[in-house]
Amino acid sequence: MRSNMGSTKMELNQAVRSVGAETVQEDREEALAKVEIWRYVYGFVEIAVVSCAVELGIPDLLEGRDQPVPLEDLASATGSDPQLLSRVMRFLINRRIFKEGPASSPGYVQTPLSRLLMKTRGGSQASLLQLMSSPAMMDPLQYLSRYLKGEVSLPFVGAHGVDLWGYGAAHREDCDLFRLAMACCARGTVPALIRAYPEVFEGVRSVVDVGGSDGTALRILVGACPWIHGINFDLPHVVSNAQKIHGVEHVGGDMFVHVPEADAAFIMWVLHDWEDDDCVRILTNCRQAVPPRTGKVIIVESVIAEEPDHGADKLNDAALMLDMCMMAYTNGGKERTLVEWKDILDRSGFASHSIKPIPGELRSVIVAYP
Numbered sequence: 001m002r003s004n005m006g007s008t009k010m011e012l013n014q015a016v017r018s019v020g021a022e023t024v025q026e027d028r029e030e031a032l033a034k035v036e037i038w039r040y041v042y043g044f045v046e047i048a049v050v051s052c053a054v055e056l057g058i059p060d061l062l063e064g065r066d067q068p069v070p071l072e073d074l075a076s077a078t079g080s081d082p083q084l085l086s087r088v089m090r091f092l093i094n095r096r097i098f099k100e101g102p103a104s105s106p107g108y109v110q111t112p113l114s115r116l117l118m119k120t121r122g123g124s125q126a127s128l129l130q131l132m133s134s135p136a137m138m139d140p141l142q143y144l145s146r147y148l149k150g151e152v153s154l155p156f157v158g159a160h161g162v163d164l165w166g167y168g169a170a171h172r173e174d175c176d177l178f179r180l181a182m183a184c185c186a187r188g189t190v191p192a193l194i195r196a197y198p199e200v201f202e203g204v205r206s207v208v209d210v211g212g213s214d215g216t217a218l219r220i221l222v223g224a225c226p227w228i229h230g231i232n233f234d235l236p237h238v239v240s241n242a243q244k245i246h247g248v249e250h251v252g253g254d255m256f257v258h259v260p261e262a263d264a265a266f267i268m269w270v271l272h273d274w275e276d277d278d279c280v281r282i283l284t285n286c287r288q289a290v291p292p293r294t295g296k297v298i299i300v301e302s303v304i305a306e307e308p309d310h311g312a313d314k315l316n317d318a319a320l321m322l323d324m325c326m327m328a329y330t331n332g333g334k335e336r337t338l339v340e341w342k343d344i345l346d347r348s349g350f351a352s353h354s355i356k357p358i359p360g361e362l363r364s365v366i367v368a369y370p
């Protein structure tokens with residue numbers, strides 16, 4: 001029957017088929033896909049705009065204000081154009097990174113999320129975000145498909161002509177950014193580890209931090225457990241720039257050759273940079289550096305789920321993103337499952353180990369016994 005609008009249902013279905021759809025009522029999954037796809041098309045915008053807010057220091061400017069900060073004040077404090085800034089803030093408010101004040105007191109307000117983006121706050125992720133959004137770290141991700149097809153030796157080499165460690169040694173500014181990013185992660189994870197599992201450091205009088213960067217992890221550990229003597233062990237060019245820390249000595253060297261002796265070896269976010277055989281070499285040197293009966297090797301790394309959970313566990317999803325970064329930045333580095341950790345620990349000659357999540361953190365603590 002012809003409707004008042006002058007067309008039958010059959011004619012309407014013919015019309016939509018002619019523009020590529022199956023029926024007027026499209027499949028629900030397809031409809032959802034058409035919405036979801038924009039997250040991927042414009043996914044890069046999120047990190048770029050959050051990074052813009054960090055560079056302008058907006059989270060730091062909003063901290064500790066008892067009133068919402070008006071647009072004009074924020075614009076003059078950051079030296080920004082007010083109209084452009086209001087669009088950036090609209091985007092970030094939509095993402096719940098900042099909040100708007102009430103109509104009676106218009107302006108912008110800090111949230112727990114934006115507090116994690118303050119440059120001046122211990123435990124914030126601002127430096128890591130600045131590192132990850134830098135061209136040095138973004139460019140290698142453009143080389144993933146060429147890497148998978150064997151057209152470049154490594155994504156990082158495709159983008160920069162040298163590997164990550166060679167690049168760090170030659171580019172002082174990016175190396176500093178990397179060091180600051182690692183330190184900002186350590187400031188979140190090490191206190192959380194000590195809070196959750198203080199017994200890990202019970203009876204331990206010396207700790208060697210293998211790949212300890214500028215010694216931030218040991219600074220926190222020795223501050224909390226002053227009976228511990230710290231040895232911060234990293235590549236010579238890294239420790240030569242490290243600041244003096246009370247209770248910590250800096251030692252330069254190569255963990256593939258030798259690890260200095262201590263009651264315990266601590267190794268955080270290092271093994272995920274390396275392939276399994278390299279990890280076995282590093283872990284074997286760590287095992288040999290601690291006493292055979294009483295020693296332990298304390299590993300802080302992500303443990304990814306064996307099966308996909310489709311984003312249900314947001315920390316697991318973040319660890320899977322990190323796994324893609326390891327593919328882009330390193331030669332065989334990766335995030336590992338419980339089974340993969342057990343495999344490399346067994347191959348490194350450890351008698352036993354325990355694995356526990358650090359509450360609220362991306363990383364778990366694995367304690368391995370010789």
Ligand SMILES: C[S@@+](CC[C@H](N)C(=O)[O-])C[C@H]1O[C@@H](n2cnc3c(N)ncnc32)[C@H](O)[C@@H]1O
Nearest residue numbers: 182186211212213234235238253254255268269
């Ligand atoms: C991802 S960073 C982790 C830094 C620190 N553990 C943290 O979590 O903040 C890896 C560290 O391993 C160090 N490294 C790389 N190759 C090394 C080697 N052959 N011997 C000792 N350290 C090395 C790097 O210089 C870097 O500081």
